Amino acid sequence: xxxxxxxxxxxxxxxxxxxxxxxxxxxxxxxxxxxxxxxxxxxxxxxxxxxxxxxxxxxxxxxxxxxxxxxxxxxxxxxxxxxxxxxxxxxxxxxxxxxxxxxxxxxxxxxxxxxxxxxxxxxxxxxxxxxxxxxxxxxxxxxxxxxxxxxxxxxxxxxxxxxxxxxxxxxxxxxxxxxxxxxxxxxxxxxxxxxxxxxxxxxxxxxxxxxxxxxxxxxxxxxxxxxxxxxxxxxxxxxxxxxxxxxxxxxxxxxxxxxxxxxxxxxxxxxxxxxxxxxxxxxxxxxxxxxxxxxxxxxxxxxxxxxxxxxxxxxxxxxxxxxxxxxxxxxxxxxxxxxxxxxxxxxxxxxxxxxxxxxxxxxxxxxxxxxxxxxxxxxxxxxxxxxxxxxxxxxxxxxxxxxxxxxxxxxxxxxxxxxxxxxxxxxxxxxxxxxxxxxxxxxxxxxxxxxxxxxxxxxxxxxxxxxxxxxxxxxxxxxxxxxxxxxxxxxxxxxxxxxxxxxxxxxxxxxxxxxxxxxxxxxxxxxxxxxxxxxxxxxxxxxxxxxxxxxxxxxxxxxxxxxxxxxxxxxxxxxxxxxxxxxxxxxxx
Ligand code: ARG
Numbered sequence: 001x002x003x004x005x006x007x008x009x010x011x012x013x014x015x016x017x018x019x020x021x022x023x024x025x026x027x028x029x030x031x032x033x034x035x036x037x038x039x040x041x042x043x044x045x046x047x048x049x050x051x052x053x054x055x056x057x058x059x060x061x062x063x064x065x066x067x068x069x070x071x072x073x074x075x076x077x078x079x080x081x082x083x084x085x086x087x088x089x090x091x092x093x094x095x096x097x098x099x100x101x102x103x104x105x106x107x108x109x110x111x112x113x114x115x116x117x118x119x120x121x122x123x124x125x126x127x128x129x130x131x132x133x134x135x136x137x138x139x140x141x142x143x144x145x146x147x148x149x150x151x152x153x154x155x156x157x158x159x160x161x162x163x164x165x166x167x168x169x170x171x172x173x174x175x176x177x178x179x180x181x182x183x184x185x186x187x188x189x190x191x192x193x194x195x196x197x198x199x200x201x202x203x204x205x206x207x208x209x210x211x212x213x214x215x216x217x218x219x220x221x222x223x224x225x226x227x228x229x230x231x232x233x234x235x236x237x238x239x240x241x242x243x244x245x246x247x248x249x250x251x252x253x254x255x256x257x258x259x260x261x262x263x264x265x266x267x268x269x270x271x272x273x274x275x276x277x278x279x280x281x282x283x284x285x286x287x288x289x290x291x292x293x294x295x296x297x298x299x300x301x302x303x304x305x306x307x308x309x310x311x312x313x314x315x316x317x318x319x320x321x322x323x324x325x326x327x328x329x330x331x332x333x334x335x336x337x338x339x340x341x342x343x344x345x346x347x348x349x350x351x352x353x354x355x356x357x358x359x360x361x362x363x364x365x366x367x368x369x370x371x372x373x374x375x376x377x378x379x380x381x382x383x384x385x386x387x388x389x390x391x392x393x394x395x396x397x398x399x400x401x402x403x404x405x406x407x408x409x410x411x412x413x414x415x416x417x418x419x420x421x422x423x424x425x426x427x428x429x430x431x432x433x434x435x436x437x438x439x440x441x442x443x444x445x446x447x448x449x450x451x452x453x454x455x456x457x458x459x460x461x462x463x464x465x466x467x468x469x470x471x472x473x474x475x476x477x478x479x480x481x482x483x484x485x486x487x488x489x490x491x492x493x494x495x496x497x498x499x500x501x502x503x504x505x506x507x508x509x510x511x512x513x514x515x516x517x518x519x520x521x522x523x524x525x526x527x528x529x530x531x532x533x534x535x536x537x538x539x540x541x542x543x544x545x546x547x548x549x550x551x552x553x554x555x556x557x558x559x560x561x562x563x564x565x566x567x568x569x570x571x572x573x574x575x576x577x578x579x580x581x582x583x584x585x586x587x588x589x
């Protein structure tokens with residue numbers, strides 16, 4: 001379906017043309033003075049320069065014709081030459097009624113479907129998830145859903161940090177405590193035990209200790225590096241132990257991501273490209289891209305237009321070891337080979353911005369990706385506590401994501417179960433849904449690149465710009481529709497008519513009419529926060545309508561059905577928005 005603003009613009013463009021001016025001047029936007037009018041066109045101002053004529057004269061010429069247009073109820077010229085427009089009720093209602101009948105609420109499928117890989121989550125094996133991991137998972141999941149909703153293909157890859165020194169550290173520490181285990185016996189040729197010799201809790205204790213120790217104890221660090229090398233060289237016992245670390249860790253990660261309603265298509269990791277690195281390095285050398293600088297292998301990535309220093313992209317360290325860059329470049333090569341994507345989108349902390357700039361330039365310059373393949377890094381800001389400093393537990397430790405989610409679930413359960421008649425089972429389920437909306441909306445409603453304050457109390461509130469408020473609004477609509485059904489009506493059979501009863505009714509229609517345009521913008525900018533602000537506006541506008549209008553008690557049956565159809569449409573739009581954000585509303589709360 002054509003966007004509503006485009007339809008309005010077409011009417012204005014026609015008038016410009018008929019009045020003898022360029023039709024391209026007839027662009028319509030939402031009014032920035034809602035006290036004066038609903039929409040506006042500033043084309044007469046631009047026309048003044050072209051036609052060397054006062055803008056007001058042009059505007060008058062156009063308005064004379066536009067007055068007869070069925071699209072507008074009033075058309076006014078406002079000095080120095082603005083055209084102020086109010087939309088005709090029937091024109092608006094007809095559009096909304098078409099939207100209600102259209103596939104996907106009037107959002108057109110693309111002529112050509114594109115394929116994207118979303119690299120998000122990015123947890124490191126054996127390290128527990130903390131609040132910082134929330135953003136990559138939550139924003140990445142939303143972007144994946146938005147892309148799919150818009151009719152494209154999205155493949156989500158978690159890209160585990162499962163290789164390198166962090167693994168060597170765990171193995172070295174474990175070896176020191178259990179030197180006699182079969183994994184460390186080089187002469188052993190039999191099968192290794194199926195059961196892991198540690199639990200996830202053990203791992204979570206081992207890693208931070210080992211990591212801290214390696215910074216002070218040089219011998220231990222050497223041992224960890226030796227273990228890393230053995231692992232990477234494929235020594236059987238080390239590989240077997242590493243597989244246990246991955247399995248134990250991944251089982252735990254899956255549980256955590258499940259709780260967040262985050263789902264990956266691929267559980268690949270840095271280790272998956274280990275074997276293709278030598279080939280890629282050879283390619284970079286043979287192509288004349290990589291050269292030795294102080295012993296390290298690097299590719300220059302600076303460009304003439306740079307205003308800041310962009311250091312070369314390092315491919316191998318001077319000891320020949322690969323690094324983060326190497327696995328990322330090899331992963332790009334593999335993704336291109338396996339999926340031929342139109343774009344790869346990465347979600348990490350914005351501190352990795354320069355890093356990705358180097359990697360992307362390197363991939364492009366060396367032909368690892370095709371000219372048209374988009375490489376996008378979405379860098380997000382820090383999650384702070386209410387004191388404005390990076391989020392910590394009360395005693396200053398790192399807040400584990402698992403505990404944070406549990407805490408909010410518990411608090412929400414208390415809130416939901418007091419004063420409501422609900423079974424314990426239902427209250428638990430509802431609390432979990434509402435808590436998830438609190439966490440996700442709290443994050444997603446901020447522009448990704450900005451830091452934000454994780455304010456549990458505010459996020460959980462049923463009022464204001466919060467997830468629970470949106471859910472509450474949807475539940476309100478559901479409950480009205482349910483009553484209508486219980487009284488023998490069928491919302492699906494109700495149709496939107498051209499009758500508009502009051503200003504808040506019209507506002508609601510106008511907000512709904514902007515839906516496809518909003519979603520297209522969200523997709524182009526990969527900006528879930530714009531869905532949030534749309535949804536919040538929609539909820540506010542709906543609630544004003546609800547407070548000002550008798551719905552179920554409306555005596556005029558036709559009008560009542562018109563309302564019900566409108567509620568049903570508002571519900572569908574809200575649901576699709578929430579689905580793109582990655583949460584949903586319960587039946588009641
Ligand atoms: N594991 C990485 C980290 O903790 C994030 C991985 C992001 N993805 C990537 N392809 N580099 O920083």
